Amino acid sequence: MSNRIYLDWNATGPLLPEVRDQMQQALEGVPGNASSIHQDGQRARSEVERARRALAEAVGAPAQAVVLTGGATESNNQVLRSHARRTDEPRILCTAVEHPSVLEVVEQLGEEGIDVDVVPVDGRGQPDLQALEASLREGTTLVSAMWANNETGAVLPVHEIGELADEYGAVFHVDGTQALGRIPVDFQDLGADFMTLSAHKMGGPKGIGAVVCREGRKVGPLMVGGHQERGRRPGTENVPAAIGLRAAAEAVSARLEDWNRSLEKRRSLLWDALRESPVPVELRGDPERRLPNTLNVAFDGVDGEDMLLALDLEGISASSGSACTAGSLEPSHVILAMGYPEDEARESVRFSFGPTTDRDAIEDAAERILSVAERLHGLA
Amino acid sequence: MATTPTSTEAGTPEIELPPVREAGDDLGTIVEDRVVVAMSGGVDSSVTAALCAEQGHDTVGISMRLYSTPQDDYSGSCCSPDDLFDARQVAASVDMPFYVANYQEVFRERVIDYFVDEYRRGRTPNPCVACNNHLKFDILLDRTLALGSRYLATGHYARVDHSGDRPKLKRGVDPEKDQSYFLFGIPREALDRILFPLGSLQKDEVREHARRLGLATADKPESHEICFVGGGDYKEYVEERLSEKDRRPGKIVHQSGEVLGEHDGIHQFTIGQRRGLGLSYHKRLYVQSIRPEDGTVVVGPKDGLAARGLVAERCNWLSFERPRGPLECEVQIRYRTDPVPALVTTGDDAETAFVEFVEPQRAVTPGQAAVFYRGDEVLGGGFIEEARS
Numbered sequence: 001m002s003n004r005i006y007l008d009w010n011a012t013g014p015l016l017p018e019v020r021d022q023m024q025q026a027l028e029g030v031p032g033n034a035s036s037i038h039q040d041g042q043r044a045r046s047e048v049e050r051a052r053r054a055l056a057e058a059v060g061a062p063a064q065a066v067v068l069t070g071g072a073t074e075s076n077n078q079v080l081r082s083h084a085r086r087t088d089e090p091r092i093l094c095t096a097v098e099h100p101s102v103l104e105v106v107e108q109l110g111e112e113g114i115d116v117d118v119v120p121v122d123g124r125g126q127p128d129l130q131a132l133e134a135s136l137r138e139g140t141t142l143v144s145a146m147w148a149n150n151e152t153g154a155v156l157p158v159h160e161i162g163e164l165a166d167e168y169g170a171v172f173h174v175d176g177t178q179a180l181g182r183i184p185v186d187f188q189d190l191g192a193d194f195m196t197l198s199a200h201k202m203g204g205p206k207g208i209g210a211v212v213c214r215e216g217r218k219v220g221p222l223m224v225g226g227h228q229e230r231g232r233r234p235g236t237e238n239v240p241a242a243i244g245l246r247a248a249a250e251a252v253s254a255r256l257e258d259w260n261r262s263l264e265k266r267r268s269l270l271w272d273a274l275r276e277s278p279v280p281v282e283l284r285g286d287p288e289r290r291l292p293n294t295l296n297v298a299f300d301g302v303d304g305e306d307m308l309l310a311l312d313l314e315g316i317s318a319s320s321g322s323a324c325t326a327g328s329l330e331p332s333h334v335i336l337a338m339g340y341p342e343d344e345a346r347e348s349v350r351f352s353f354g355p356t357t358d359r360d361a362i363e364d365a366a367e368r369i370l371s372v373a374e375r376l377h378g379l380a
Numbered sequence: 381m382a383t384t385p386t387s388t389e390a391g392t393p394e395i396e397l398p399p400v401r402e403a404g405d406d407l408g409t410i411v412e413d414r415v416v417v418a419m420s421g422g423v424d425s426s427v428t429a430a431l432c433a434e435q436g437h438d439t440v441g442i443s444m445r446l447y448s449t450p451q452d453d454y455s456g457s458c459c460s461p462d463d464l465f466d467a468r469q470v471a472a473s474v475d476m477p478f479y480v481a482n483y484q485e486v487f488r489e490r491v492i493d494y495f496v497d498e499y500r501r502g503r504t505p506n507p508c509v510a511c512n513n514h515l516k517f518d519i520l521l522d523r524t525l526a527l528g529s530r531y532l533a534t535g536h537y538a539r540v541d542h543s544g545d546r547p548k549l550k551r552g553v554d555p556e557k558d559q560s561y562f563l564f565g566i567p568r569e570a571l572d573r574i575l576f577p578l579g580s581l582q583k584d585e586v587r588e589h590a591r592r593l594g595l596a597t598a599d600k601p602e603s604h605e606i607c608f609v610g611g612g613d614y615k616e617y618v619e620e621r622l623s624e625k626d627r628r629p630g631k632i633v634h635q636s637g638e639v640l641g642e643h644d645g646i647h648q649f650t651i652g653q654r655r656g657l658g659l660s661y662h663k664r665l666y667v668q669s670i671r672p673e674d675g676t677v678v679v680g681p682k683d684g685l686a687a688r689g690l691v692a693e694r695c696n697w698l699s700f701e702r703p704r705g706p707l708e709c710e711v712q713i714r715y716r717t718d719p720v721p722a723l724v725t726t727g728d729d730a731e732t733a734f735v736e737f738v739e740p741q742r743a744v745t746p747g748q749a750a751v752f753y754r755g756d757e758v759l760g761g762g763f764i765e766e767a768r769s
Binding site for chain 2: 313376
């Protein structure tokens with residue numbers, strides 16, 4: 001269908017035009033292996049290093065801090081597993097609203113006999129800092145918290161959590177995947193030990209991400225069999241993806257302020273339109289500290305999955321939460337953690353957009369969403 | 381079969397959306413001309429979807445994920461990843477939206493648990509009927525409204541005649557493929573929303589359409605097994621799901637009263653079964669009845685005891701709310717057997733039917749469906765509770 005409106009940027013976004021152009025050139029013109037000695041290899045190496053620098057610059061970190069990986073899921077697995085392996089008596093803590101690539105690793109480590117803990121959140125999706133501190137007092141060695149939540153857009157108090165972790169001498173990991181390209185991300189200022197990132201939520205390609213490491217912090221590899229990324233990520237470097245990552249990171253550095261401002265306007269526009277609905281509609285997440293590009297809403301008595309299919313037929317791509325859990329019957333663990341009962345949790349629908357989502361698209365989308373919500377509410 | 385079609389229309393069946401009989405019920409919620417097609421990934425539902433799309437209907441495909449197959453099991457029947465991919469590919473090739481709906485939980489409760497439980501009780505379940513009643517023509521039909529469609533089309537070989545003042549469920553014209561036996565449980569008021577475009581076609585013609593339309597599933601083999609059991613043996617499947625205390629061992633007894641042997645669970649038997657009795661006897665023996673109370677399995681010769689009637693429970697009526705007085709009709713007590721003349725009377729609530737055969741019948745099997753026909757038309761049906769002699 002033409003005239004589709006894409007409102008699922010938190011799952012993944014389309015490539016920015018400059019990213020696509022640069023990657024196309026790379027696919028045609030950079031054949032070498034970045035570890036090879038010849039000139040084709042050197043060209044590839046220089047592209048990988050340029051990407052590292054561009055990303056480092058976008059997040060306020062030195063270039064040596066950046067380990068390029070296959071994406072945020074891999075990065076999260078790597079940071080947590082590496083910590084568990086390298087620490088005497090590890091005790092790992094995360095919030096109840098983390099992405100499955102953190103939460104399930106923590107669960108798995110727990111099953112493997114490591115001490116783990118999950119901190120509850122309140123109705124806005126914000127972690128209980130007292131519980132977090134209590135857990136730190138009991139000897140937690142690593143705290144993992146996301147900068148911004150993928151489902152509700154809630155921005156967590158990562159600076160405060162970082163200070164707490166610091167006070168108790170725990171390692172602090174921040175999953176910055178959903179924050180990058182939406183709000184200012186400054187690694188130095190954050191004071192975390194590790195930050196994990198992905199390229200494809202901000203207009204870059206899928207299949208590349210990073211672990212950013214504070215000076216003096218070591219992260220071991222998940223796999224073995226190659227010395228790449230200074231022994232921290234074996235496997236031939238993905239040069240075209242690195243080039244795409246660079247272009248996206250450069251765009252973030254140059255345009256974040258504009259993006260942030262316009263995304264916020266789009267979000268207000270959409271919410272102002274949706275709240276006019278004759279069907280009672282609820283905003284989920286933190287109404288104050290939140291991403292400018294994400295709206296999680298629930299229309300009274302309307303099943304989220306029905307809503308998504310009906311919206312899709314009207315040309316709107318949206319989601320009910322993490323694409324990693326979609327297609328299962330389970331309601332979102334994030335919404336459940338916020339205290340909603342199962343049937344209400346199933347009503348959540350997430351709209352998320354990006355820098356290329358324009359005003360007209362939002363206005364058009366709002367009309368379609370309202371008509372679908374009204375129709376489905378009528379069936380309920 | 382009682383009815384053999386005298387002629388079949390070669391060519392393409394015209395898929396007309398039935399008229400809305402009760403105006404104003406849900407018109408506001410409906411997208412005009414939209415049809416949801418249940419797609420299993422097989423050739424029949426693929427052709428159904430492609431024909432709907434070809435005729436210009438706003439067609440939406442939906443596959444039900446009913447159970448998960450282990451990653452290392454490549455045997456694929458419906459609902460395997462391969463089948464979902466086939467359905468998706470067909471949908472893409474005719475440019476229609478396609479979704480997978482996850483109904484594993486309700487399938488487990490309403491079909492798999494029922495299936496195992498019936499064998500546990502010494503009965504012979506009919507999982508296809510259960511799936512039609514509780515999934516396809518219940519939750520999936522409900523789902524069509526959310527998708528803005530009043531209509532659900534499936535690839536069953538049966539027909540709904542929408543021409544008269546009430547819809548009639550009829551046999552498919554291909555006597556080899558007719559599936560109306562499995563469809564008696566459709567709610568009467570839903571018939572007007574259901575389309576069976578293949579009901580007027582022969583299987584060969586369906587294959588021809590598949591090739592003409594260039595569908596990826598055109599040459600896919602038929603699947604006959606019980607889908608969730610896969611290629612395996614259903615007895616093993618049931619056994620794996622029965623706890624030790626649910627196995628009912630007992631004696632195998634000849635109808636004359638002679639004890640011939642023992643067995644370790646009635647779930648291994650079905651009425652009419654000959655193989656796997658584990659007996660040596662100078663004549664062929666068939667299972668005649670199963671007594672769950674004490675675990676006894678009664679065997680005898682093929683032309684053993686015939687029943688003069690049966691009791692059917694949980695009846696659903698399609699041609700009327702309930703029969704007015706005794707009903708002369710034909711009853712079919714198994715898939716792929718001929719219907720036989722009978723007189724049917726109903727209990728107070730019309731959910732219980734007492735069937736008297738004109739000629740006594742063998743192999744009346746509790747758990748199977750008794751479906752009532754008049755000529756081509758399905759009047760209703762229910763589940764066989766017991767044989768009456």
